[in-house]
Amino acid sequence: MGSYLTAFLVGGLFCLIGQLLFDLTPFTPGHILSGFVVAGGILGGLGLYDKLIQFAGAGASLPIASFGNALAKGAMLEAARRGVIGVLTGMFELTSTGITAAIIFSFFMALLFDPKG
């Protein structure tokens, strides 16, 4: 599931592409990160994103495109099991960990700390 070298190179490449889009296009980071997620979802639907994760490990599973892939994969896995309703029941199956962790940590950090500056 990826070596240190492939994780570094592929993860770095994702960020390099992101930076070029930040600097060269008039889109905001919000637009561009949403674009990454959409691209990840489409690559996930085609079964390509998992191959990238096989190759690069955390280099492909940490960039935000992986979120789109995991959403699409969850929906597809449950759809294969239960039909159309599975698209809804499976949507957050694989991304639940990340979303829940981000919500919980953010909530408690907000209670614990005050904004700086």
Added chain:
Amino acid sequence: MAAVPEELKITAEEYRELARKEKPPPPLLFNALTAFFSGGAVCLLGQVIQNGYIAFGFSPEEAANPTVVTVIFIASLLTGLGLFDHLANLTGAGTAVPVTGFANSLTAAALEFKKEGLVLGIGSKMFSQAGSVILFGVVTAFVVGLISALF
């Protein structure tokens, strides 16, 4: 307030165009390399954490989950401590594109609107930036899932 003469009025669109022209061009190569190395470092650190979890008995498939949680925790904590902004200024997309950026956007929004209260501040505003990532991710996955279910 005195009325602004008609010839001095510009639309928001024209203002953005002007602001874009006047802004000095970003140092493209420097920014790109910084993003590459810092983003690579974030993912390398993630891989170290992931291999750590594998050594602790997680299967390679399962290890991605606690890895994401750990990275989110670090990013969220750095945001709470007020350090993430400095890091983001140095690294640009290097910390914005990995899940660190997602965690930061939630925590930063929660902190920023804390003064407006638990419900209307933290609760309502937490997703003010991350919301679009979730929305478009879900819409894409819905279409992809529907296609896979029907064909």
